[in-house]
Amino acid sequence: MTAKIPAVKLSNGFDMPILGLGTWKSSPGVVGQAVRDAIDVGYRHFDCAHCYANEDEVGEGLNAKIKEGAVKREDLFITSKLWNTNHPPEMVIPACKTTLKNLGLEYLDLYLIHWPLGYKDGLERFPTDENGKMIFSDADFVDTWPEMEKLVEMGLVRSIGLSNFNSQQIDRILKIAKIKPVVNQVECHPYLNQKKLMEFCKSKGISITAYSPLGSPDRPWAKPGEPGLLDDKKLKEMASKLGKSVAQLVIRYQVERGNVVIPKSVHKERMAENFNVFDFELGEQGMQYIDSFDCNGRVCAELGAIDHPHYPFHIEF
Numbered sequence: 001m002t003a004k005i006p007a008v009k010l011s012n013g014f015d016m017p018i019l020g021l022g023t024w025k026s027s028p029g030v031v032g033q034a035v036r037d038a039i040d041v042g043y044r045h046f047d048c049a050h051c052y053a054n055e056d057e058v059g060e061g062l063n064a065k066i067k068e069g070a071v072k073r074e075d076l077f078i079t080s081k082l083w084n085t086n087h088p089p090e091m092v093i094p095a096c097k098t099t100l101k102n103l104g105l106e107y108l109d110l111y112l113i114h115w116p117l118g119y120k121d122g123l124e125r126f127p128t129d130e131n132g133k134m135i136f137s138d139a140d141f142v143d144t145w146p147e148m149e150k151l152v153e154m155g156l157v158r159s160i161g162l163s164n165f166n167s168q169q170i171d172r173i174l175k176i177a178k179i180k181p182v183v184n185q186v187e188c189h190p191y192l193n194q195k196k197l198m199e200f201c202k203s204k205g206i207s208i209t210a211y212s213p214l215g216s217p218d219r220p221w222a223k224p225g226e227p228g229l230l231d232d233k234k235l236k237e238m239a240s241k242l243g244k245s246v247a248q249l250v251i252r253y254q255v256e257r258g259n260v261v262i263p264k265s266v267h268k269e270r271m272a273e274n275f276n277v278f279d280f281e282l283g284e285q286g287m288q289y290i291d292s293f294d295c296n297g298r299v300c301a302e303l304g305a306i307d308h309p310h311y312p313f314h315i316e317f
Helices: 031-041 055-068 089-103 141-153 167-176 195-203 233-242 246-257 268-275 283-291
Strands: 007-009 015-017 045-047 077-082 108-113 157-163 183-187 207-211
Touching: 015 077, 031 055, 031 268, 055 089, 077 089, 089 108, 089 141, 108 141, 108 183, 141 157, 141 167, 157 167, 167 195, 183 195, 195 207, 233 246, 233 283, 246 268, 246 283
Parallel strands: 045 077, 077 108, 108 157, 157 183, 183 207
Antiparallel strands: 007 015
């Protein structure tokens, strides 16, 4: 029997396991087995997205384990995200239904607007013109949100939220929301600790999910010689004193902040290591020390959309 994962209580009363498995960059052909292995390790929370182009395989892994009787659907917490090409109101419900079909599920536990940015709708996930420049749409996320609310009313989704939204954009949503967002999923790790955005979200009853908590070392655009979080000498020193890995240290950092955290891996031993973070504490001193590593070190900046009128990272938080 696996240890029970602590949960974060969302503002609408649902429980969200504080630790989940991220599936961004998990290759087709590998991710289905990774999901099966993760369930065996003890994971019950899986973070997916249409844009990752692997939801059908994630779904196969989930459903294989449900059929086996290893887990029940109600034991699982499944998140997915509305992609930037599906922001026009009439596209939101069909996009969610496609995700459900791909995952082989009847409902999602959480559905997020992946970015506040609208891209030209069509089959391409990253539509570009002949000069390689991203083609934007003029869809506004405040028009997208009421359709997200309909998904809850239809029973297709239990909770709705945001991803990569800044404080001003969250305020715009809150002004028009009948159903409030319960989560803002953002890049968050010691080099980008998001303290101000966390405090802002907390004041609005919005929980934070930390993506790329390990600094996304396998991001395709990493340049040779860029400083890597997992190679940080000071973090290595701190981890070794605790008899833990740097990955365990930075995952535990988010847990102690009360943030949901979704490290990605496809290796069973690594997944088990990342899961094993509930038997030690960093304490106040350790937490303050890790807070001090912040250097605004964002690695997922979506630079192709830097000219978009809704680009979220032009302001401090």
